[in-house]
Amino acid sequence: xxxxxxxxxxxxxxxxxxxxxxxxxxxxxxxxxxxxxxxxxxxxxxxxxxxxxxxxxxxxxxxxxxxxxxxxxxxxxxxxxxxxxxxxxxxxxxxxxxxxxxxxxxxxxxxxxxxxxxxxxxxxxxxxxxxxxxxxxxxxxxxxxxxxxxxxxxxxxxxxxxxxxxxxxxxxxxxxxxxxxxxxxxxxxxxxxxxxxxxxxxxxxxxxxxxxxxxxxxxxxxxxxxxxxxxxxxxxxxxxxxxxxxxxxxxxxxxxxxxxxxxxxxxxxxxxxxxxxxxxxxxxxxxxxxxxxxxxxxxxxxxxxxxxxxxxxxxxxxx
Numbered sequence: 001x002x003x004x005x006x007x008x009x010x011x012x013x014x015x016x017x018x019x020x021x022x023x024x025x026x027x028x029x030x031x032x033x034x035x036x037x038x039x040x041x042x043x044x045x046x047x048x049x050x051x052x053x054x055x056x057x058x059x060x061x062x063x064x065x066x067x068x069x070x071x072x073x074x075x076x077x078x079x080x081x082x083x084x085x086x087x088x089x090x091x092x093x094x095x096x097x098x099x100x101x102x103x104x105x106x107x108x109x110x111x112x113x114x115x116x117x118x119x120x121x122x123x124x125x126x127x128x129x130x131x132x133x134x135x136x137x138x139x140x141x142x143x144x145x146x147x148x149x150x151x152x153x154x155x156x157x158x159x160x161x162x163x164x165x166x167x168x169x170x171x172x173x174x175x176x177x178x179x180x181x182x183x184x185x186x187x188x189x190x191x192x193x194x195x196x197x198x199x200x201x202x203x204x205x206x207x208x209x210x211x212x213x214x215x216x217x218x219x220x221x222x223x224x225x226x227x228x229x230x231x232x233x234x235x236x237x238x239x240x241x242x243x244x245x246x247x248x249x250x251x252x253x254x255x256x257x258x259x260x261x262x263x264x265x266x267x268x269x270x271x272x273x274x275x276x277x278x279x280x281x282x283x284x285x286x287x288x289x290x291x292x293x294x295x296x297x298x299x300x301x302x303x304x305x306x307x308x309x310x311x312x313x314x315x316x317x318x319x
Contacts, residue, residue: 044146
């Protein structure tokens with residue numbers, strides 16, 4: 001197992017080799033995922049806030065070295081391998097303009113070069129000089145708040161790749177699985193089930209080792225409806241033991257009528273007290289790991305995803 005990280009956390013403690021990464025503030029960023037949730041089209045690039053520490057190479061450099069090794073090559077010249085792969089891609093995409101395109105982007109390397117290629121060749125790009133008013137990375141980088149490209153544009157039906165050419169809301173595979181779902185409605189409900197939640201100050205777990213965001217009240221609490229708490233002998237601030245098939249976790253109780261009766265809620269991304277983890281700030285408030293009481297054998301039959309909500313558990317006061 002090879003990991004690339006700035007911490008030894010609950011996952012990377014298992015690695016045979018840990019390669020150093022960069023802090024998010026030492027790396028550049030270009031929005032790719034979240035614009036899919038935006039209400040307007042835009043391009044935004046953020047340069048590194050701080051230079052990396054001496055001897056710390058960019059993450060893409062380490063990934064390129066690993067890729068070279070995996071293909072039976074030397075891993076000590078990642079930049080040359082990056083040049084080779086990118087130039088091959090330019091030849092494939094640009095044809096007889098490949099030399100001119102390569103010359104236009106050759107001053108960059110790694111993700112910035114790929115980003116430059118994508119921006120300039122894309123629908124809003126400058127087409128490597130053919131559309132001078134179009135985008136390139138220099139233009140996007142010099143716009144601190146990004147560049148607004150206007151309202152989102154309709155891409156249906158030409159984007160669809162379904163056999164019918166339509167949005168298939170009721171494919172046969174899903175309709176056939178309704179029988180299983182209907183059967184579950186007739187089954188007896190467990191006395192108590194657990195679900196997860198996200199905390200706005202933790203973003204899964206990325207921020208638990210930052211003192212500014214880790215301070216304040218305890219956030220890894222078990223949400224319990226007051227009626228359930230009375231029935232189970234729990235009260236605000238006491239500890240509850242969550243158990244499933246011999247696995248257990250302990251968390252402080254937080255009473256709230258926002259929970260449905262018969263359901264408790266524990267945030268995911270905690271459990272920072274694992275042996276071998278080196279998260280000094282997070283370890284001061286390790287929290288309880290939701291994974292400890294989930295059933296790793298339960299999976300959604302259609303997607304293969306793990307079942308992370310609605311797992312039957314037993315709740316009792318912690319000794």
